[in-house]
Amino acid sequence: MNLNQKYQHRMSSKRIKLVRADQTPLSNKEVLISQKKHKFLFGCGAFDSIPLMNGEFQGEDQKFMEERFEKWLALFNAATMPFYWGGFEPERGKPKTKPMMKAVEWLKENGVEVKGHPLCWHTNTAPWLLDLSNEEILKVQLERIHRDVTDFKGKIDMWDVINEVVIMPIFDKYDNGITRICKDKGRIGLIREVFAAAKEANPNAILLLNDFNTSISYEILIDGCLEAGIPIDVIGIQSHQHQGYWGLEKTHEVLERYSHFGLPIHFTENTLISGSLMPPEIEDLNDFQVEEWPTTPEGEERQAREVVQMYQTLFEHPSVEAITTWNIVDGKWLKAPAGFLRKDNSSKPAYDELLKLIKQEWWTTKNLVTDAEGYINVSGFKGDYEVITGDCKGQFTLDRKDETETIIIL
Amino acid sequence: MNLNQKYQHRMSSKRIKLVRADQTPLSNKEVLISQKKHKFLFGCGAFDSIPLMNGEFQGEDQKFMEERFEKWLALFNAATMPFYWGGFEPERGKPKTKPMMKAVEWLKENGVEVKGHPLCWHTNTAPWLLDLSNEEILKVQLERIHRDVTDFKGKIDMWDVINEVVIMPIFDKYDNGITRICKDKGRIGLIREVFAAAKEANPNAILLLNDFNTSISYEILIDGCLEAGIPIDVIGIQSHQHQGYWGLEKTHEVLERYSHFGLPIHFTENTLISGSLMPPEIEDLNDFQVEEWPTTPEGEERQAREVVQMYQTLFEHPSVEAITTWNIVDGKWLKAPAGFLRKDNSSKPAYDELLKLIKQEWWTTKNLVTDAEGYINVSGFKGDYEVITGDCKGQFTLDRKDETETIIIL
Numbered sequence: 096m097n098l099n100q101k102y103q104h105r106m107s108s109k110r111i112k113l114v115r116a117d118q119t120p121l122s123n124k125e126v127l128i129s130q131k132k133h134k135f136l137f138g139c140g141a142f143d144s145i146p147l148m149n150g151e152f153q154g155e156d157q158k159f160m161e162e163r164f165e166k167w168l169a170l171f172n173a174a175t176m177p178f179y180w181g182g183f184e185p186e187r188g189k190p191k192t193k194p195m196m197k198a199v200e201w202l203k204e205n206g207v208e209v210k211g212h213p214l215c216w217h218t219n220t221a222p223w224l225l226d227l228s229n230e231e232i233l234k235v236q237l238e239r240i241h242r243d244v245t246d247f248k249g250k251i252d253m254w255d256v257i258n259e260v261v262i263m264p265i266f267d268k269y270d271n272g273i274t275r276i277c278k279d280k281g282r283i284g285l286i287r288e289v290f291a292a293a294k295e296a297n298p299n300a301i302l303l304l305n306d307f308n309t310s311i312s313y314e315i316l317i318d319g320c321l322e323a324g325i326p327i328d329v330i331g332i333q334s335h336q337h338q339g340y341w342g343l344e345k346t347h348e349v350l351e352r353y354s355h356f357g358l359p360i361h362f363t364e365n366t367l368i369s370g371s372l373m374p375p376e377i378e379d380l381n382d383f384q385v386e387e388w389p390t391t392p393e394g395e396e397r398q399a400r401e402v403v404q405m406y407q408t409l410f411e412h413p414s415v416e417a418i419t420t421w422n423i424v425d426g427k428w429l430k431a432p433a434g435f436l437r438k439d440n441s442s443k444p445a446y447d448e449l450l451k452l453i454k455q456e457w458w459t460t461k462n463l464v465t466d467a468e469g470y471i472n473v474s475g476f477k478g479d480y481e482v483i484t485g486d487c488k489g490q491f492t493l494d495r496k497d498e499t500e501t502i503i504i505l
Numbered sequence: 506m507n508l509n510q511k512y513q514h515r516m517s518s519k520r521i522k523l524v525r526a527d528q529t530p531l532s533n534k535e536v537l538i539s540q541k542k543h544k545f546l547f548g549c550g551a552f553d554s555i556p557l558m559n560g561e562f563q564g565e566d567q568k569f570m571e572e573r574f575e576k577w578l579a580l581f582n583a584a585t586m587p588f589y590w591g592g593f594e595p596e597r598g599k600p601k602t603k604p605m606m607k608a609v610e611w612l613k614e615n616g617v618e619v620k621g622h623p624l625c626w627h628t629n630t631a632p633w634l635l636d637l638s639n640e641e642i643l644k645v646q647l648e649r650i651h652r653d654v655t656d657f658k659g660k661i662d663m664w665d666v667i668n669e670v671v672i673m674p675i676f677d678k679y680d681n682g683i684t685r686i687c688k689d690k691g692r693i694g695l696i697r698e699v700f701a702a703a704k705e706a707n708p709n710a711i712l713l714l715n716d717f718n719t720s721i722s723y724e725i726l727i728d729g730c731l732e733a734g735i736p737i738d739v740i741g742i743q744s745h746q747h748q749g750y751w752g753l754e755k756t757h758e759v760l761e762r763y764s765h766f767g768l769p770i771h772f773t774e775n776t777l778i779s780g781s782l783m784p785p786e787i788e789d790l791n792d793f794q795v796e797e798w799p800t801t802p803e804g805e806e807r808q809a810r811e812v813v814q815m816y817q818t819l820f821e822h823p824s825v826e827a828i829t830t831w832n833i834v835d836g837k838w839l840k841a842p843a844g845f846l847r848k849d850n851s852s853k854p855a856y857d858e859l860l861k862l863i864k865q866e867w868w869t870t871k872n873l874v875t876d877a878e879g880y881i882n883v884s885g886f887k888g889d890y891e892v893i894t895g896d897c898k899g900q901f902t903l904d905r906k907d908e909t910e911t912i913i914i915l
Contacts, residue, residue, distance in 0.1 A: 319729020322693040
């Protein structure tokens with residue numbers, strides 16, 4: 096099968112014995128195998144879950160946001176949550192832990208994996224750092240990591256530890272505490288400190304280095320970190336394509352260069368535009384400030400094609416373990432029409448096409464019949480499954496190959 | 506004094522007592538203080554000393570080359586010698602150690618510091634590496650370092666250990682053994698191995714990392730090496746300005762970014778052109794292949810101005826400890842008119858102007874009178890000196906400040 100070959104690394108198989116509560120085998124029974132969740136992380140920003148879960152929307156607005164999140168949950172299984180220091184702790188000593196916790200717990204209840212983003216970054220960092228000495232800035236940065244990683248342990252076990260370090264010490268748009276300490280300690284010196292703090296606070300967390308820079312500078316930075324023994328679990332690559340789709344060539348090239356390290360890769364911030372593109376001469380995406388940036392019918396068709404090709408390309412590559420769409424809806428970061436939903440919550444073609452890929456083409460549902468001893472052989476996309484017969488159900492997971500398992504059907 | 510302020514880090518002072526062989530002080534005597542050598546390394550390639558010292562030139566040719574080296578020795582105090590593996594050991598197991606040794610010994614006798622360049626590089630490497638497995642290539646690369654560093658210990662105690670690592674694993678002009686192992690081990694992994702081998706063979710040698718890349722990629726590479734504990738003594742920066750003089754702004758910017766590491770900086774390969782410039786659209790200097798590349802009168806005037814400003818700028822910066830002109834004569838690498846001599850050995854303005862800087866403006870010669878107890882207070886540019894009175898002489902060195910020394914005048 097072509098599909099099986101192309102996505103072999105996404106699939107697994109298992110021999111399963113189905114038994115009743117009294118351990119007697121469920122012999123010669125028709126059963127339905129139904130996938131419930133992907134192992135692969137199809138992620139999206141879920142920032143709006145904080146106001147939604149904390150009663151900040153009223154009446155129609157709340158309904159509207161609930162509808163939006165219904166569509167969110169139908170497509171995605173992983174959320175990126177905003178831990179920008181400036182927003183999370185605008186006043187020193189008063190972190191917004193509680194409202195964040197409410198949202199995170201709601202996402203977890205809905206089967207969503209949650210990642211915190213980011214623990215250290217020069218942009219949107221706490222403005223009150225500017226009043227401190229470099230020694231104090233580093234101290235409170237590490238304390239902040241200890242506090243937040245500890246507070247959310249078991250709920251958030253995946254962190255963008257530090258963001259955009261390639262430019263961090265030479266960032267010169269405005270003074271900020273993090274650029275100051277990065278200049279002081281050097282890039283890798285700072286990465287070492289923040290990763291050590293995160294690791295100490297949650298030894299089992301998955302820790303990412305994240306950058307938009309995909310040049311050899313980032314490769315060399317990763318090489319340096321790994322040679323210095325820094326416990327990077329995952330390489331994070333941003334892919335904000337406001338100036339146009341990378342295309343197959345660049346995507347393959349980036350995958351080849353970054354898979355070389357033998358670490359998993361997450362595409363942490365993916366955007367593809369459904370309107371006119373940002374002019375190519377603009378270097379920093381943040382410099383493109385517009386009143387409005389409309390989505391267009393032709394743009395939406397193009398976006399759908401590009402989204403499908405990008406997701407297919409990344410899903411095909413064995414090193415990639417996550418793709419995160421930056422915003423589900425248009426008009427968020429830089430007002431870009433980069434959502435899969437329009438502002439009125441209606442689905443763009445990209446949403447429909449991606450839903451087909453994730454929940455149909457890459458999704459396993461099948462009818463099987465147990466043998467005389469109650470066995471079935473299941474193969475399908477890695478993830479969590481239900482097996483159903485009549486009113487009875489059992490659960491299993493497809494992950495590593497060639498396991499055998501006995502499941503009690505209740 | 507303006508000169509003293511600008512070059513304070515290049516100067517020192519010492520209180521010296523002059524005595525006769527019988528230890529009686531040389532009281533109230535006029536003495537001449539005469540600088541013999543700079544501490545700062547004014548370097549140049551001296552590749553032609555190998556054929557010259559090994560009888561490869563005859564008659565007029567030999568005389569012509571001797572004249573060239575007279576001018577070389579009048580200006581420079583440091584030589585870069587070619588250890589390109591392909592040329593040094595074209596046939597495996599037959600390194601050209603003997604002819605190299607003759608030239609190195611002759612340079613040392615003439616008071617010249619010698620640096621070997623380079624021990625590992627993807628260009629001009631041994632072609633026979635292509636027949637070996639990656640494991641074997643690394644093994645012979647490290648053996649080669651052990652052998653050559655050991656053979657020349659005490660004569661060459663300064664090495665460009667590895668060259669142009671930023672592009673090493675992505676160099677794709679042709680297959681070569683070094684790119685293969687750099688891909689395999691990673692940039693910093695390979696740097697670690699070659700530096701360890703050089704350090705083991707000669708623990709007192711000064712070991713350089715050298716690159717033409719002055720982007721943040723090289724900064725991050727250095728950061729990574731230092732964080733990984735690799736014993737880099739000096740940061741080597743190439744400055745082949747075939748496409749035009751860097752100018753003050755770029756030079757200052759590079760100095761600021763690279764002095765940040767707190768290591769000495771050597772400008773290892775400096776070229777400034779005295780003809781028409783290489784077109785700006787050419788990315789790799791090696792791609793500009795011309796029949797002839799003439800020096801011009803206007804070009805020579807421009808070159809002289811730029812050489813003077815570049816040397817002044819680098820000599821002013823406390824981190825810089827060496828500047829090496831790549832070729833003394835025109836028509837060598839890429840046929841560029843980058844020499845300080847024309848092909849007929851006649852001096853260009855750059856030669857005359859630089860000689861004035863190095864041997865007059867930055868050079869200390871003065872008459873002093875000893876006091877009743879034989880003391881003089883000497884201050885001047887750091888380096889080696891003679892003190893002369895009548896037919897008698899003594900030697901001293903100006904380096905660290907505020908030392909006191911007794912010198913016997915014989």
